[in-house]
Each structure stands twice: as C-alpha cells, then as structure tokens.
Amino acid sequence: xxxxxxxxxxxxxxxxxxxxxxxxxxxxxxxxxxxxxxxxxxxxxxxxxxxxxxxxxxxxxxxxxxxxxxxxxxxxxxxxxxxxxxxxxxxxxxxxxxxxxxxxxxxxxxxxxxxxxxxxxxxxxxxxxxxxxxxxxxxxxxxxxxxxxxxxxxxxxxxxxxxxxxxxxxxxxxxxxxxxxxxxxxxxxxxxxxxxxxxxxxxxxxxxxxxxxxxxxxxxxxxxxxxxxxxxxxxxxxxxxxxxxxxxxxxxxxxxxxxxxxxxxxxxxxxxxxxxxxxxxxxxxxxxxxxxxxxxxxxxxxxxxxxxxxxxx
Amino acid sequence: xxxxxxxxxxxxxxxxxxxxxxxxxxxxxxxxxxxxxxxxxxxxxxxxxxxxxxxxxxxxxxxxxxxxxxxxxxxxxxxxxxxxxxxxxxxxxxxxxxxxxxxxxxxxxxxxxxxxxxxxxxxxxxxxxxxxxxxxxxxxxxxxxxxxxxxxxxxxxxxxxxxxxxxxxxxxxxxxxxxxxxxxxxxxxxxxxxxxxxxxxxxxxxxxxxxxxxxxxxxxxxxxxxxxxxxxxxxxxxxxxxxxxxxxxxxxxxxxxxxxxxxxxxxxxxxxxxxxxxxxxxxxxxxxxxxxxxxx
Numbered sequence: 028x029x030x031x032x033x034x035x036x037x038x039x040x041x042x043x044x045x046x047x048x049x050x051x052x053x054x055x056x057x058x059x060x061x062x063x064x065x066x067x068x069x070x071x072x073x074x075x076x077x078x079x080x081x082x083x084x085x086x087x088x089x090x091x092x093x094x095x096x097x098x099x100x101x102x103x104x105x106x107x108x109x110x111x112x113x114x115x116x117x118x119x120x121x122x123x124x125x126x127x128x129x130x131x132x133x134x135x136x137x138x139x140x141x142x143x144x145x146x147x148x149x150x151x152x153x154x155x156x157x158x159x160x161x162x163x164x165x166x167x168x169x170x171x172x173x174x175x176x177x178x179x180x181x182x183x184x185x186x187x188x189x190x191x192x193x194x195x196x197x198x199x200x201x202x203x204x205x206x207x208x209x210x211x212x213x214x215x216x217x218x219x220x221x222x223x224x225x226x227x228x229x230x231x232x233x234x235x236x237x238x239x240x241x242x243x244x245x246x247x248x249x250x251x252x253x254x255x256x257x258x259x260x261x262x263x264x265x266x267x268x269x270x271x272x273x274x275x276x277x278x279x280x281x282x283x284x285x286x287x288x289x290x291x292x293x294x295x296x297x298x299x300x301x302x303x304x305x306x307x308x309x310x311x312x313x314x315x316x317x318x319x320x321x322x323x324x325x326x327x328x329x330x331x332x333x334x335x336x337x338x339x340x
Numbered sequence: 341x342x343x344x345x346x347x348x349x350x351x352x353x354x355x356x357x358x359x360x361x362x363x364x365x366x367x368x369x370x371x372x373x374x375x376x377x378x379x380x381x382x383x384x385x386x387x388x389x390x391x392x393x394x395x396x397x398x399x400x401x402x403x404x405x406x407x408x409x410x411x412x413x414x415x416x417x418x419x420x421x422x423x424x425x426x427x428x429x430x431x432x433x434x435x436x437x438x439x440x441x442x443x444x445x446x447x448x449x450x451x452x453x454x455x456x457x458x459x460x461x462x463x464x465x466x467x468x469x470x471x472x473x474x475x476x477x478x479x480x481x482x483x484x485x486x487x488x489x490x491x492x493x494x495x496x497x498x499x500x501x502x503x504x505x506x507x508x509x510x511x512x513x514x515x516x517x518x519x520x521x522x523x524x525x526x527x528x529x530x531x532x533x534x535x536x537x538x539x540x541x542x543x544x545x546x547x548x549x550x551x552x553x554x555x556x557x558x559x560x561x562x563x564x565x566x567x568x569x570x571x572x573x574x575x576x577x578x579x580x581x582x583x584x585x586x587x588x589x590x591x592x593x594x595x596x597x598x599x600x601x602x603x604x605x606x607x608x609x610x611x612x613x614x615x616x617x618x619x620x621x622x623x624x625x626x627x628x629x630x631x632x633x634x635x636x
Contacts, residue, residue, distance in 0.1 A: 061488065065489050065491065138357070145364075146364060157553065157572075178389040216629055300557075316465040323461055
C-alpha cells in the first residue's frame with residue numbers, strides 16, 4: 028500500500044467515526060464553540076505581548092516590537108513588587124487558610140449534630156457574599172473617623188489609626204478578610220471528608236484505649252490527608268492568580284497601599300483599563316499565564332512523585 | 341454514615357463549643373454593624389461613629405433610596421435576568437459537554453475532555469481575552485458579555501463528568517436498542533438522572549452570576565446594563581452616583597443626603613435576596629460538597 032492510499036483510508040476511517048458519532052458531536056458542539064471562542068481564540072491574542080499595539084491598526088496590523096514590552100515590564104519596579112506580593116500573600120493564605128480550616132473541620136466533627144448545623148450555617152455565610160459587600164463590611168471596621176476599630180482603640184486610650192494610609196497593616200488585614208470569607212467553606216469540605224470516615228476505626232481505637240486526641244492524630248488526619256493535599260495543590264497551582272475582588276475592593280484600590288496590596292491581577296487590570304498601557308498589560312498578562320502553567324505542571328509532578336493517586340492528571 | 345463522628349456520646353466538649361461560638365461572633369458582628377448603620381441617622385454616626393446598636397432607629401436611608409428606585413430596580417432586573425439566563429445556559433452547555441466526555445464508545449470523548457481540561461492549565465490572560473471580546477466579538481455593552489464568558493467552566497464540567505460516570509452505562513445501551521436517539525437519551529434519561537449534580541452545580545453558577553461585578557467592570561459602560569454588585573461598587577466609591585437616584589435635572593444638595601447610612605442600606609438591599617435564598621442554597625451546596633468530597 029502506498030503512503031497516499033494509507034492516509035486516505037485513515038481519513039476515511041475518521042470520517043466514518045465522525046458520521047457514526049455525529050449526534051454526540053452535535054450535542055457537545057454548542058459548548059465546544061463557546062469554549063473555543065472564550066478560551067482558545069484569546070490564545071492567538073498572546074502575540075499582543077510582542078507587538079506595539081495601537082488601536083488604529085488593530086491586533087494584526089500593529090508593528091512587531093520583539094521583547095520590548097517585557098523589557099519595560101521587568102525593568103520597572105512593578106514586576107518585582109507584584110510578583111512578591113502575589114506569591115507571599117497567596118502563600119500565607121494557603122498555609123494559614125488550610126491550617127485553620129482543618130482545625131475548624133475537626134472541631135465540627137467533634138460537635139453534636141444540632142450544634143454543627145448551627146455553626147455550619149454561620150461560618151458558611153460569608154462565602155455567599157460578594158467581595159463588594161465584604162468591602163462594605165471592612166469599611167465599617169476600618170473607616171478612619173467612624174470605624175469600629177478606631178472607636179475601640181479610643182475607648183482603651185489608644186489613638187486612631189489611618190488604616191487606608193499605611194501599607195504595613197495590609198498583609199494582616201487581607202489575611203484576616205480572606206479567613207473571614209473562606210474558612211467556613213473549606214472547613215465544611217474537610218468536615219464532609221471527616222464524617223465519611225468509617226466509624227469502626229474509631230470504635231476499634233477506643234477499645235484499644237486511644238484518647239480522642241490520639242484518634243484524631245492517627246485516624247482522622249491521615250484519612251483526610253488526601254483531601255488536604257488535593258485542595259492545597261489546587262491552590263498552589265493557582266498561586267500566581269489572585270482573587271481579584273478581594274485585592275481590589277478591600278483596600279479600595281488605594282494607591283497608597285499598592286506597596287503591599289498590588290498583585291498580578293490588579294496590576295494587569297489597571298494597566299489595561301485605567302492606565303491604558305497595552306504593552307505593559309499584555310507583557311504582565313503573558314508572564315502570569317506562563318508562570319501559572321509552569322506552577323500547575325510542577326505541583327502536579329511533585330504530587331505524582333509523592334502519591335500517585337492524588338495527582339490531578 | 342452521617343452519624344459516625346457528629347453526635348458522639350458525652351456531648352460536645354465545652355472548649356469546642358466556646359471556640360466555635362467565638363468564631364461565629366467574629367463572623368456575625370461585622371454584619372450586624374452594617375445593618376445597624378443602615379438604620380441610623382447620619383448625625384448620630386458623625387457624633388458617635390458606627391455603632392452596634394443605633395442611638396435612634398430610622399428608615400431614612402431606605403426611604404431615601406426607595407424614593408426614586410429606578411437605577412436600583414434596573415440593576416436588580418439586570419442581575420436577575422443574567423442569573424436566570426446564565427445559570428440555565430451554563431448548565432445546559434456544561435452538562436451536554438460533560439455527558440459526551442463520559443461516552444467511552446465515542447471516539448472523540450477523550451479529545452473533548454482534553455479540550456476542556458486544557459483551559460484549566462493555560463489561559464491567555466486578561467489582555468487577549470479583553471481584546472477578543474471588544475475588538476473581535478464586539479460584545480461590550482451587551483447582556484452577552486455578562487453571561488457568555490462564564491458559559492462553560494472547565495472545573496464544573498469535570499465535576500459533572502465525575503458524577504455522570506457513576507450512572508449505569510447499560511441504560512444507554514438498552515435505550516439505544518429500543519430505538520431512542522442520542523439526543524433523546526441525553527434529554528430524557530441523562531438529564532433527569534443527573535438532577536443532584538445539576539442542582540449543586542447550578543447553585544454554584546447562580547451564586548457566581550448573582551455576585552459578579554467583574555464582567556460588568558470590564559465590559560459594561562451603558563448605565564442601563566449595570567448589574568447589582570457593580571452598582572453597589574459605584575455607590576461605595578462615588579456617592580454622587582447615589583444622587584442620580586433623585587430625579588435628574590433638579591439640583592441636589594449633597595449634604596442633605598444620608599450618605600453613610602444609605603451606603604449600608606444599599607448593601608443590605610443588594611445582599612437581601614441572598615439572605616433569603618441562603619438556607620436553601622446552603623442545604624444543597626453542603627449536600628453537593630459531601631458527595632464531591634466523599635467521592636474524591
């Protein structure tokens with residue numbers, strides 16, 4: 028058989044498969060089109076980072092600029108600042124957030140069912156509020172003149188603090204806000220993992236005379252470890268992306284605070300929509316996407332090495 | 341299964357009750373402040389600051405906002421339309437592609453899975469997406485801009501696939517023998533059987549659409565298309581936006597407006613429907629999470 032004939036028969040076979048599977052193809056087609064338009068089409072737009080874009084000539088008409096956009100970006104102080112903020116803050120969120128959620132999850136598992144329902148409802152609630160609303164809540168606490176925190180300080184003889192004017196408070200404020208909104212949700216995930224553990228493990232352990240603490244250490248924690256790993260890994264893979272709403276609405280986009288609150292996402296947004304510097308925005312945007320991909324692949328590789336079952340792919 | 345840990349004999353240790361109660365207080369108190377400020381007079385606020393219990397209770401802020409609620413109602417309307425249409429469309433798209441991904445007898449099921457999964461690994465980032473939306477698709481200032489970008493979430497599609505894989509394949513075979521079309525099988529058998537997954541993922545989609553301001557911030561200029569959360573943000577940053585509630589043309593005395601309390605009142609009005617939907621949402625989301633966590 029010649030090469031040409033072989034290719035043609037292979038094509039024919041694919042065509043036959045397509046025809047026989049055409050109903051399934053049709054069923055998935057609308058979704059495929061949407062995914063293509065909103066995820067794959069922009070991939071071609073990555074070239075924007077290498078171009079000197081002007082709106083008159085459009086994406087394809089603008090002149091190439093090589094790596095100029097990247098040079099500008101990495102030579103500015105912004106690159107270091109936003110990289111540091113993004114990694115440090117998200118890193119803290121992952122460590123502290125996971126730790127607190129596991130603790131709360133374990134406590135919920137030790138509580139009686141009626142109490143669990145009550146606490147679960149309260150702790151889960153902030154997760155349902157948008158960051159805009161949470162922004163209102165933090166504003167009530169931190170408003171320099173009327174704010175609850177400053178009133179409390181005054182009550183105890185302290186002086187008012189200008190929260191929105193001093194960047195050094197913000198890593199802590201952001202971490203607390205993150206915990207306030209998210210711990211309940213993650214704790215429930217761990218809680219559901221915990222209550223699924225077979226009761227006979229605990230019965231056997233208590234017959235052997237193990238205390239509650241020993242049971243938690245030797246049964247509960249090891250058995251939800253895969254769940255913890257999975258969630259941590261997902262978070263590490265996304266560490267270069269931030270919850271934009273939080274970093275935008277909680278510090279109220281105050282320029283004074285950028286030193287500690289500006290992250291990749293807010294920076295890219297600002298360069299694009301506020302400053303209108305397309306070169307900078309696209310270079311930063313591509314930097315974020317590429318590092319993000321590398322991080323996802325690396326975490327997956329590491330987890331696969333450590334325990335194959337927990338890897339994502 | 342539910343009874344294993346929760347409800348262990350001897351009741352709940354007191355330390356745990358105390359800790360969880362403390363956490364609950366930390367969560368509830370800031371929210372109570374928002375309610376309280378919305379019910380206060382601005383004069384009292386400027387005298388005493390924000391307080392947990394208002395000096396004098398008043399509905400001034402609410403009556404001010406509802407005097408001419410055109411913009412508020414408009415943004416409510418947009419959010420409701422976006423949430424309803426968006427959730428329905430996203431569920432349909434997500435479940436259809438997830439179903440095709442589970443059909444092992446379909447030659448391209450794996451390719452379809454990878455096609456969706458890849459979007460979790462790498463995306464072009466904000467700038468190219470923005471350019472495509474505005475320069476190529478010209479979706480800015482349309483309802484589509486508030487819905488379509490969230491149409492298929494790869495994450496939910498994978499979750500849905502996980503659920504559908506648990507359905508017995510034999511029913512599809514037997515339906516085929518009985519002469520059902522693929523489309524008929526999907527609509528009349530798979531979708532009804534997937535109700536629990538559809539409910540859970542639908543709630544997540546609804547929550548995302550209801551709380552979204554991001555797409556509006558990027559793509560909406562037209563004031564008639566501003567959704568609730570974005571409207572809320574404009575009020576927060578720019579109190580003059582509030583005065584637009586008062587009839588245009590009449591000059592407004594800014595000092596006469598209960599600015600502090602109105603801000604919080606509008607936050608309550610925006611979060612309000614969520615408050616009522618919350619118990620319902622919570623029940624199903626926890627159930628969905630339970631299924632997901634136990635499976636994974």
